[in-house]
Amino acid sequence: MSAQAFDPNPTLGAMLVGTLCGCILYGVTCVQAYIYSTRFPDDHWMIKFSVCFIWMAESAHTGTVCHTLYTLLINDYGHPELLLARPPRSIIGYIEITVIIAVYVQVFFSYRIWVLSKSRIIPAFTYTLSLVRFGLGTTLFSVGLNVKSVTEFGTKWQWLGIAMWSLSAVEDVTITSALVYLLFQQRKNVHKSTTAFLDKIIMWSIETGMLTCSFSLATVILFHLMPNNFIWIAFSTLEARMFSNSLLASLNSRSVLRELRDRPRPGTTSNGLLTFSTLTEGFRTFSPWSKNTNYSRGTSKGITVDVTTTTDEPELMDMRKPAAF
Structure with a gap:
């Protein structure tokens, strides 16, 4: 060249x-x-x-x-x-x-x-x-x-x-x-x-x-x-x-x-309290994506409501487990 x-x-x-x-x-x-x-x-x-x-x-x-x-x-x-x-x-x-x-x-x-x-x-x-x-x-x-x-x-x-x-x-x-x-x-x-x-x-x-x-x-x-x-x-x-x-x-x-x-979903208030429409609608869960967490939230009238929330999160999101790799 x-x-x-x-x-x-x-x-x-x-x-x-x-x-x-x-x-x-x-x-x-x-x-x-x-x-x-x-x-x-x-x-x-x-x-x-x-x-x-x-x-x-x-x-x-x-x-x-x-x-x-x-x-x-x-x-x-x-x-x-x-x-x-x-x-x-x-x-x-x-x-x-x-x-x-x-x-x-x-x-x-x-x-x-x-x-x-x-x-x-x-x-x-x-x-x-x-x-x-x-x-x-x-x-x-x-x-x-x-x-x-x-x-x-x-x-x-x-x-x-x-x-x-x-x-x-x-x-x-x-x-x-x-x-x-x-x-x-x-x-x-x-x-x-x-x-x-x-x-x-x-x-x-x-x-x-x-x-x-x-x-x-x-x-x-x-x-x-x-x-x-x-x-x-x-x-x-x-x-x-x-x-x-x-x-x-x-x-x-x-x-x-x-x-x-984690953004507030339809049927929830800004602080995460569930409204009546959400309670009647319910959540659909499936495996291996769903993780259920039970907790109780007290109301101002002393009534306790048991609520089950569902996080439809892929297990790939949890990298603390060997299976996620």
């Missing part, structure tokens, strides 16, 4: 933009991890481990991407012919870290499907996809350590990357569809005042699932069409951030969902 023919926009420019956007999203990850640590100190240790693991993996991912950018912009400054030569080891390392983050998050949400459905069919399918994707990513990592140029990596081993990111997109769609279907099924059995609560969960499930799927599809398309530039690398960098933030957002959103759940 001659200096006169060198165009930095699809190579160094794409890498720079992707790294800067990735650093911004890494900041979001750090904020979300901090919010989690302050709001949910009583969660099960496996949930805490997951948050810590994701944050550490994101930190390592950011370090490898920044090292790659420094090598290309500073160490190889003035030598564009080196751009498509043997890639820095860090750029290969960050691909493997991306795979680890994505697989971990997908396994996390696959387990949630099992908690909701108590069926092993869909989780077994998504677990298999995660295992295959991890194998493909590790193979791609091993191959990348020995390639002589980016051109060789993008032509000889292109099929491996396409298969890996395609599997990721399929798994994202499967997980999102399963979660939405299960939540819609539960929506039919809840009290009407709880539907807004479930609608919010459904909406967030669709948004996060489609976001990660979109970046996986964008990466595989760009890698197929333009394997010799770095635009696909920029999208792959952001893909890892999408996975991490989707997991952390799902954990931190519990506080928002609980506020939505």
Whole structure:
């Protein structure tokens, strides 16, 4: 590549933009991890481990991407012919870290499907996809350590990357569809005042699932069409951030969902006292979502009314139990 023919926009420019956007999203990850640590100190240790693991993996991912950018912009400054030569080891390392983050998050949400459905069919399918994707990513990592140029990596081993990111997109769609279907099924059995609560969960499930799927599809398309530039690398960098933030957002959103759940419902006063219409209407309960709490409330005339309130809250909201993980 001659200096006169060198165009930095699809190579160094794409890498720079992707790294800067990735650093911004890494900041979001750090904020979300901090919010989690302050709001949910009583969660099960496996949930805490997951948050810590994701944050550490994101930190390592950011370090490898920044090292790659420094090598290309500073160490190889003035030598564009080196751009498509043997890639820095860090750029290969960050691909493997991306795979680890994505697989971990997908396994996390696959387990949630099992908690909701108590069926092993869909989780077994998504677990298999995660295992295959991890194998493909590790193979791609091993191959990348020995390639002589980016051109060789993008032509000889292109099929491996396409298969890996395609599997990721399929798994994202499967997980999102399963979660939405299960939540819609539960929506039919809840009290009407709880539907807004479930609608919010459904909406967030669709948004996060489609976001990660979109970046996986964008990466595989760009890698197929333009394997010799770095635009696909920029999208792959952001893909890892999408996975991490989707997991952390799902954990931190519990506080928002609980506020939505605890709002005064029709038939209650602002202080929570039940009116006559509520007493005659009753509540519908179902398992494993409902948690009943009995308590007595005295009236001003000395009459004691026994009231049973029902919290239609998914057991996924209670992360203090191992089953919630």
